Amino acid sequence: MVDNNQLKEAVKKTVSRDDVKYVVGYEKGTYGFQATPTFAYKPEDSKKFIFSPLCVHNLAVFPMLEEKPPLRKGQEPDTRKIGVVVKGCDSRAIVQIIQEKGLDRDKVVIIGIPCTGVVDPKKLEKMFPGHIKNAELKDEDNKFAVTVDGKTTKVSKDELMPDKCKTCEYPTPVLYDILIGKEIKSTKKEDYKKVNEFEKKPLKDKWEYWEKQFDKCIRCYACRNACPLCYCKECMVDQLNPQWVRRSVDLSENTAWNLLRAFHLAGRCISCGQCERSCPMDIPLMELNKKIEKEIREMFEYEAGVNAEEKPLLAMFKPDDPEEFIL
Amino acid sequence: MDTLLLSKKDLPKFITELIKKNKVFAPVENNGTIIFNQISKPDEMNLDSCKSEYPPKALIFNQTETLFKFTPGTKAKIESIDLDEKKVIFGIRPCDAKSVAILDHAFSDDFKDPYFIKKRENTVLVGLSCIKPEINCFCTSFDDDTPASSKYLDVLLTDIGDNYYVEVTNEKGKQLTKGMNQLLKPAKESDLKKKMEIEKKAVDMISRHQKTNGISEKLDKIFEHPMWKEIAFKCVGCGTCTYLCPTCHCFDIQDESTLTKGARIRVWDTCMNPEYTLHASGYNPRPARTNRVRNRIYHKYNYYPKNFDVIACVGCGRCIDLCPVNIDIIDVVTRAGEVKP
Numbered sequence: 001m002v003d004n005n006q007l008k009e010a011v012k013k014t015v016s017r018d019d020v021k022y023v024v025g026y027e028k029g030t031y032g033f034q035a036t037p038t039f040a041y042k043p044e045d046s047k048k049f050i051f052s053p054l055c056v057h058n059l060a061v062f063p064m065l066e067e068k069p070p071l072r073k074g075q076e077p078d079t080r081k082i083g084v085v086v087k088g089c090d091s092r093a094i095v096q097i098i099q100e101k102g103l104d105r106d107k108v109v110i111i112g113i114p115c116t117g118v119v120d121p122k123k124l125e126k127m128f129p130g131h132i133k134n135a136e137l138k139d140e141d142n143k144f145a146v147t148v149d150g151k152t153t154k155v156s157k158d159e160l161m162p163d164k165c166k167t168c169e170y171p172t173p174v175l176y177d178i179l180i181g182k183e184i185k186s187t188k189k190e191d192y193k194k195v196n197e198f199e200k201k202p203l204k205d206k207w208e209y210w211e212k213q214f215d216k217c218i219r220c221y222a223c224r225n226a227c228p229l230c231y232c233k234e235c236m237v238d239q240l241n242p243q244w245v246r247r248s249v250d251l252s253e254n255t256a257w258n259l260l261r262a263f264h265l266a267g268r269c270i271s272c273g274q275c276e277r278s279c280p281m282d283i284p285l286m287e288l289n290k291k292i293e294k295e296i297r298e299m300f301e302y303e304a305g306v307n308a309e310e311k312p313l314l315a316m317f318k319p320d321d322p323e324e325f326i327l
Numbered sequence: 328m329d330t331l332l333l334s335k336k337d338l339p340k341f342i343t344e345l346i347k348k349n350k351v352f353a354p355v356e357n358n359g360t361i362i363f364n365q366i367s368k369p370d371e372m373n374l375d376s377c378k379s380e381y382p383p384k385a386l387i388f389n390q391t392e393t394l395f396k397f398t399p400g401t402k403a404k405i406e407s408i409d410l411d412e413k414k415v416i417f418g419i420r421p422c423d424a425k426s427v428a429i430l431d432h433a434f435s436d437d438f439k440d441p442y443f444i445k446k447r448e449n450t451v452l453v454g455l456s457c458i459k460p461e462i463n464c465f466c467t468s469f470d471d472d473t474p475a476s477s478k479y480l481d482v483l484l485t486d487i488g489d490n491y492y493v494e495v496t497n498e499k500g501k502q503l504t505k506g507m508n509q510l511l512k513p514a515k516e517s518d519l520k521k522k523m524e525i526e527k528k529a530v531d532m533i534s535r536h537q538k539t540n541g542i543s544e545k546l547d548k549i550f551e552h553p554m555w556k557e558i559a560f561k562c563v564g565c566g567t568c569t570y571l572c573p574t575c576h577c578f579d580i581q582d583e584s585t586l587t588k589g590a591r592i593r594v595w596d597t598c599m600n601p602e603y604t605l606h607a608s609g610y611n612p613r614p615a616r617t618n619r620v621r622n623r624i625y626h627k628y629n630y631y632p633k634n635f636d637v638i639a640c641v642g643c644g645r646c647i648d649l650c651p652v653n654i655d656i657i658d659v660v661t662r663a664g665e666v667k668p
Contacts, residue, residue: 029653031535032462036653037561057652061563067615131462131534212358218381218390220597222565226651238602247581247594249391278651280380280567282359 001139002051002113002180007085010178011046014083014109023083023111024062026055032132033124037062040083051085051180053118053144054137058272059084060093060228063103081107087115089164091173092270092305093228098175099305099312100268102231112176114184119144120162121277127160163286164273167191174306192294194287210255216281217254223261223275223285229268236260262288267296267313270305299325328477329495331504331511332518333484338491341510342369345415345503349451352386353417354379363416374418377461378643382573383419384426387446388434390570392578392593394442399584410445415503417453422466422641424452424479426573432635433576442593451503454480458525460533463644465657467530468537472642475526487521537657538664539628539638546629548668550621558659559620561652566597568646568654569623574639577603598622624659 007025015023027038027048035054040046063082071077086094091112097103116139128135128148136147143154158166167190172183198206221237224230237245237257245260246253261275262285271293275285296302302313333341345351346367353372355364361379363386366372396406427447434443456475457464466472477483481500484491492514495504504511569575579596582589596603599620604613613619631639640656647655 030655030658031647034653039557039560062561065563065616069614131532133462133534216357216360216362218570220566220570221600222563222567222651225563225565238600246583247391247579248583248592249594274651278563278565278567280571280649 001116004050007051007111007113007180008046008049010111010180011040011049011083011085012043014111014178015040015046016043017081017109019080020083020109021078021080023085023109024059025049025085025111026051026057026059029054031134033119033121033128033135033137049085051113052137053116053139054121055087056118056121056277058087058090058093058226058228058274060086060090060097060272061226061274063094063108064097064228064231079107081109083109083111085111085113086173086176087113087118088168088170088173089115089270089272090228091175092170093272094305095175095308096229096268096270096305096312097231098308099310105308110173110176110178112173112179114172114179114181115168116142116171116184117157117161117165117168119160122282123160123162127155162273162277163194164271170306175308192290195291195294198287198291211251213283214254214258215251216283217249217258218281219249219254219257220280222278222280223283226274226278227265228272228274229265229270230261236264258283258285258288261285262292265289266292267300267302268304269293329501329504330514330519331493331495332514333491333493333511335486335489335491337510339369341507342366342372342417344507344510345417345453349413349415349503351415351417352383363419372418374455377457377459377464378420378423378645380571380645380649382426382571382643382645383416383423384430384573384576386414386416387427387450388430388443388576390595392442394580394591394593396588396590397584398587399589408442410442410449412449414446414450415453416450418455419452419480420457420643421454421472421474421476421478421480421483422457422464422643423573424454425466425472425476425641426643427452428479429574429631429635429637429639429641430576432631432637436635451481451499452479453482453500453503454484456483456485456522456526456529458486458529460529461644461648463535463647463657464533464642465535465537465644466642467533468539468642468657469638469640473526474529474533475522485522485525487518487525490518492518492522535657537642538661540664542628542638542660542664543632545664545668546625549663549666550625552663552666552668554662554666555621556617558654559615559617562599562616562620562654563652564599564601564616564619565651566599567649567651568656569597569599570595571645571649573641573643573645574627598626620654624656624663628660628663 011023023040026035029036033054098105138145144160146153167188169186171186245256269289273286352363353366354361356373361376362381363383398404434440460474475485477494477496483494577596578593580593582591605611627639
């Protein structure tokens with residue numbers, strides 16, 4: 001359980017610094033169980049900051065969404081740092097982006113939260129449906145304590161957590177400037193259970209499954225925009241000359257988009273699950289990401305976003321690489 | 328208006344009758360998501376969900392619409408598209424039906440869009456009243472809209488227990504239900520009473536409300552207000568809110584071809600995408616997310632009311648339900664009404 005007062009204090013201290021522009025964290029949302037990203041520009045803004053298992057967003061996306069409008073003559077760019085509140089998985093996104101030189105380590109102040117698992121909002125809604133204007137959810141004695149209209153129910157974590165939390169190996173941020181509370185050591189191990197099971201299916205079944213999923217895609221690109229690692233200045237899917245993916249929303253183009261997205265994140269995806277969480281059509285995008293992650297782990301013994309000093313997978317070369325895939 | 332009664336156990340027969348003469352589209356479940364699809368049997372429908380995730384506007388204003396086909400090269404041949412297909416949209420909710428009436432202004436007032444108009448003419452809207460509105464439903468915030476309003480529908484069914492109370496509001500509806508005397512019996516005064524009770528119950532269930540009084544005029548005064556920047560800061564810039572919105576209607580036109588065949592298509596576009604307003608010169612009049620987030624609200628609550636005297640929001644709540652960062656149009660508009668200019 002994270003001490004919210006300690007968090008508020010850390011945010012206040014950070015935003016008070018002369019070299020910090022703002023801090024991004026979480027506040028209570030507008031209805032039901034919602035939490036929402038929020039920004040502190042002044043010390044008093046820190047009062048609204050919270051952390052609970054409802055804080056499902058990966059805020060590492062926000063430094064990447066920074067807009068740099070053209071400057072007026074004589075105007076200096078604002079080069080101050082951005083403070084970001086991160087969970088374990090979120091911090092790996094920052095590490096990965098630093099590795100790729102997409103972000104300067106000096107330009108972020110990382111407020112780390114040792115995370116004991118968040119909820120899957122879709123599972124939560126299924127379990128607690130209906131007109132919930134105001135609700136709370138806390139981590140208590142290794143269970144989620146869900147309070148709706150003053151009535152508290154304790155639910156086992158496994159029932160409400162997304163898959164990524166069930167096999168999380170990095171509950172404590174791998175990189176931080178301030179840590180709220182004590183470090184948590186993980187006892188969990190990624191076993192790629194879903195991927196392994198899916199691999200056993202005949203090719204025809206696999207294709208049928210993904211055909212049905214991609215058919216639902218509406219190409220809103222929420223998966224891309226919510227992803228902290230999708231920070232290309234111009235996404236290949238938006239390019240017109242040449243046009244890599246057509247604008248038609250049909251199975252063929254949707255498949256092209258979804259596979260390209262997954263492949264562009266090969267060796268870069270840190271499994272925060274934002275793509276899947278943001279998908280309005282409920283496409284299980286993490287199953288694609290996990291398959292690629294598994295292949296990379298097995299082939300190159302590489303894991304994305306763990307060490308900021310390391311080179312990105314696609315930028316390294318080992319002379320003793322067995323290169324078994326080359327005939 | 329004709330008021331009739333359809334026994335609940337006769338609903339499959341009613342649907343089968345409709346399928347005989349029309350292409351019938353109804354809410355179906357597709358891997359956990361409710362969408363409107365063509366059905367061939369009544370049991371393919373799923374009427375349990377309050378609303379489909381994907382809006383039924385897509386059946387009249389398709390996400391990808393082929394305008395015409397062609398063969399490339401010097402001896403190009405052009406093939407037009409047949410739009411005469413008769414459609415019935417069954418199970419559309421009153422809010423989604425209103426959205427089609429809102430789209431009518433954009434596609435048939437100043438400029439007559441032949442594709443939309445033809446499809447609209449050939450489509451009969453057979454609605455189903457909402458008896459269980461969801462948390463983010465707020466249709467009652469607009470005019471005299473209710474979850475059981477037949478105003479924008481050709482036929483409306485309301486679940487009143489053992490029967491559906493059937494309102495046939497116009498000629499289109501009459502034509503559709505003609506010859507179904509076996510299934511549709513005249514309704515009594517007591518049935519209307521039951522419908523009104525159910526309607527009132529549904530109205531009372533709606534717990535979130537948006538303050539829309541004088542919003543259009545207020546927005547004129549707060550274009551430069553810092554609140555827009557504050558809201559836009561957490562926007563990740565995806566197109567979920569606009570694509571799922573039943574009244575959003577922007578599109579892009581492209582020619583897509585291979586060596587032997589091609590088509591001019593029209594696809595939904597979204598004002599949340601920076602490319603949407605990017606000029607050929609490289610200049611972008613809406614360069615930042617602030618401009619784009621504000622535009623979505625202004626288009627619905629200021630520009631549309633000014634042009635067509637109706638707010639371009641029906642209160643379906645889809646953009647609130649599915650926004651990845653909880654940008655909440657009820658909250659945004661209410662705040663806009665409260666801030667000092």
